[in-house]
Amino acid sequence: xxxxxxxxxxxxxxxxxxxxxxxxxxxxxxxxxxxxxxxxxxxxxxxxxxxxxxxxxxxxxxxxxxxxxxxxxxxxxxxxxxxxxxxxxxxxxxxxxxxxxxxxxxxxxxxxxxxxxxxxxxxxxxxxxxxxxxxxxxxxxxxxxxxxxxxxxxxxxxxxxxxxxxxxxxxxxxxxxxxxxxxxxxxxxxxxxxxxxxxxxxxxxxxxxxxxxxxxxxxxxxxxxxxxxxxxxxxxxxxxxxxxxxxxxxxxxxxxxxxxxxxxxxxxxxxxxxxxxxxxxxxxxxxxxxxxxxxxxxxxxxxxxxxxxxxxxxxxxxxxxxxxxxxxxxxxxxxxxxxxxxxxxxxxxxxxxxxxxxxxxxxxxxxxxx
Ligand SMILES: Nc1ncnc2c1ncn2[C@@H]1O[C@H](COP(=O)(O)OP(=O)(O)OP(=O)(O)O)[C@@H](O)[C@H]1O
Numbered sequence: 446x447x448x449x450x451x452x453x454x455x456x457x458x459x460x461x462x463x464x465x466x467x468x469x470x471x472x473x474x475x476x477x478x479x480x481x482x483x484x485x486x487x488x489x490x491x492x493x494x495x496x497x498x499x500x501x502x503x504x505x506x507x508x509x510x511x512x513x514x515x516x517x518x519x520x521x522x523x524x525x526x527x528x529x530x531x532x533x534x535x536x537x538x539x540x541x542x543x544x545x546x547x548x549x550x551x552x553x554x555x556x557x558x559x560x561x562x563x564x565x566x567x568x569x570x571x572x573x574x575x576x577x578x579x580x581x582x583x584x585x586x587x588x589x590x591x592x593x594x595x596x597x598x599x600x601x602x603x604x605x606x607x608x609x610x611x612x613x614x615x616x617x618x619x620x621x622x623x624x625x626x627x628x629x630x631x632x633x634x635x636x637x638x639x640x641x642x643x644x645x646x647x648x649x650x651x652x653x654x655x656x657x658x659x660x661x662x663x664x665x666x667x668x669x670x671x672x673x674x675x676x677x678x679x680x681x682x683x684x685x686x687x688x689x690x691x692x693x694x695x696x697x698x699x700x701x702x703x704x705x706x707x708x709x710x711x712x713x714x715x716x717x718x719x720x721x722x723x724x725x726x727x728x729x730x731x732x733x734x735x736x737x738x739x740x741x742x743x744x745x746x747x748x749x750x751x752x753x754x755x756x757x758x759x760x761x762x763x764x765x766x767x768x769x770x771x772x773x774x775x776x777x778x779x780x781x782x783x784x785x786x787x788x789x790x791x792x793x794x795x796x797x798x799x800x801x802x803x804x805x806x807x808x809x810x811x812x813x814x815x
Pocket of ligand 1: 480
């Protein structure tokens with residue numbers, strides 16, 4: 446799976462100059478409003494012909510202005526999912542799904558209806574009309590329709606933006622399944638740190654039409670300074686962990702990370718399952734000695750490897766906890782009082798209750814504990 450984009454294009458006063466090369470399963474285009482995310486999606490989809498540059502998906506050249514190559518949009522085999530589901534209201538769910546298959550020649554179809562219906566859990570909805578579906582159900586059907594065209598790449602432009610938190614939580618596990626169980630590269634537009642941290646293998650961070658950072662999610666999301674202002678409070682470390690055990694007495698799950706054990710509220714996933722978590726920088730306290738008599742359960746020893754100015758009276762610390770970097774936002778006054786310096790040994794303290802559904806990629810709701 447690979448997506449290579451190296452383009453320059455002008456739209457009125459807006460110029461986009463973007464280069465990225467991602468081999469990830471799900472590449473998030475992340476950035477504030479107006480940074481050029483949708484423009485990039487439209488360029489990959491073939492809805493815009495760039496002034497210059499090239500675009501390749503899995504080695505197939507879709508655009509190369511130097512060689513005058515421009516594959517028209519209907520030949521690109523792109524699956525698209527938008528913020529609004531755009532289902533045909535007069536057709537049932539089954540009819541909408543059939544429509545997805547229609548334009549792909551039989552010899553090129555590699556996605557089966559039954560497997561998509563199972564993947565997205567839409568079997569019980571097949572005979573319903575879109576008007577009788579919830580927002581989350583509509584989006585699952587829209588994803589199914591896009592998949593049934595047997596696309597070479599799936600472009601998702603803010604597919605959760607119009608859903609409330611409950612509906613988002615319902616659909617996220619299906620997008621994780623899509624990422625993990627199909628071989629179709631996904632390019633996913635979002636301006637939500639929570640979504641990107643949970644779903645993306647790779648991130649392309651955009652600002653004013655330029656790529657300001659790109660790479661694996663864990664690394665890019667550490668650049669709190671690059672996050673859009675409205676999302677900075679959500680910023681923090683992204684860690685890949687595994688379920689070590691469940692603590693039924695206290696309703697908790699113990700996760701193993703490079704930095705040590707982390708206790709989070711009970712997750713409905715199997716022992717051994719991978720779980721990605723996000724530890725918000727604002728949820729981390731720093732101690733210079735191992736705290737005792739403290740209610741917080743997660744105490745990770747580490748070394749200060751970065752000190753950056755934050756907003757207002759805040760500073761941001763990067764703490765290397767045995768290879769896992771945890772970020773902390775504290776006041777400059779606290780840093781001064783604790784005499785925190787690069788190389789200093791500290792303990793990062795995180796309350797278990799600071800982990801909620803939005804920052805524990807808890808996997809699939811239908812995977813129950815085993
Ligand atoms: N056809 C056009 N002509 C001129 N300017 C355009 C055109 N289409 C988009 N733009 C401008 O390009 C810039 C980037 O728009 P784009 O929709 O790609 O941003 P975005 O990051 O997807 O934003 P949002 O998160 O709000 O959807 C904006 O300033 C927009 O006004």
